[in-house]
Amino acid sequence: GQQLNQSPQSMFIQEGEDVSMNCTSSSIFNTWLWYKQDPGEGPVLLIALYKAGELTSNGRLTAQFGITRKDSFLNISASIPSDVGIYFCAELKTSYDKVIFGPGTSLSVIP
Amino acid sequence: EAQVTQNPRYLITVTGKKLTVTCSQNMNHEYMSWYRQDPGLGLRQIYYSMNVEATDKGDVPEGYKVSRKEKRNFPLILESPSPNQTSLYFCASRVGPQGHYGYTFGSGTRLTVV
Numbered sequence: 001g002q003q004l005n006q007s008p009q010s011m012f013i014q015e016g017e018d019v020s021m022n023c024t025s026s027s028i029f030n031t032w033l034w035y036k037q038d039p040g041e042g043p044v045l046l047i048a049l050y051k052a053g054e055l056t057s058n059g060r061l062t063a064q065f066g067i068t069r070k071d072s073f074l075n076i077s078a079s080i081p082s083d084v085g086i087y088f089c090a091e092l093k094t095s096y097d098k099v100i101f102g103p104g105t106s107l108s109v110i111p
Numbered sequence: 112e113a114q115v116t117q118n119p120r121y122l123i124t125v126t127g128k129k130l131t132v133t134c135s136q137n138m139n140h141e142y143m144s145w146y147r148q149d150p151g152l153g154l155r156q157i158y159y160s161m162n163v164e165a166t167d168k169g170d171v172p173e174g175y176k177v178s179r180k181e182k183r184n185f186p187l188i189l190e191s192p193s194p195n196q197t198s199l200y201f202c203a204s205r206v207g208p209q210g211h212y213g214y215t216f217g218s219g220t221r222l223t224v225v
Contacts, residue, residue, distance in 0.1 A: 033213040042115075042201050042216030043154070088154070092213050097142050097161050097205075098169065099214055101154040 141207030
């Protein structure tokens, strides 16, 4: 079946540093979603990507839909303590309404 | 405020005692879904609903029931809970076929079955 891999699994960075994480799939995607989960809360949608090559920003966050349609990356610039959490990539399968999540990247920001 | 509301946030129960976790959304979304989150296993879909009176199994439906009698509510029912259903549960909704955006999630229900 389809597999989603995220790297790195976890990151410890200094406040102010830029962060980059990526997601790869064993099959072609039509929609890439990036979510963030704060401790004790539900995932929150950060960015949605719908076309190969698409580059989208949301504040300090930037995500791109890879041209092969099998990968995506998420960058966070000038990290701050509230960036701490788990970042998930996901695909939305519209035909039967399922969001398939990757295993997540855990981000820790050291003040 | 547009949101998905789950209750309760925390629940400890005993094996075999039926329970219901409620979920309500105020965004007039057509699609709703239940997920469970477990360490090392990530988020897995339990059931989903694409319309009132229409529900379908997700990846891990065993031991769960759902109902969708009205658009805004999508309760999760555990008829006879077992310890392996100890988990963090999320209800979620999204617009429907006319929108491609991902789910809006509730804040979660942490269930412990002893």
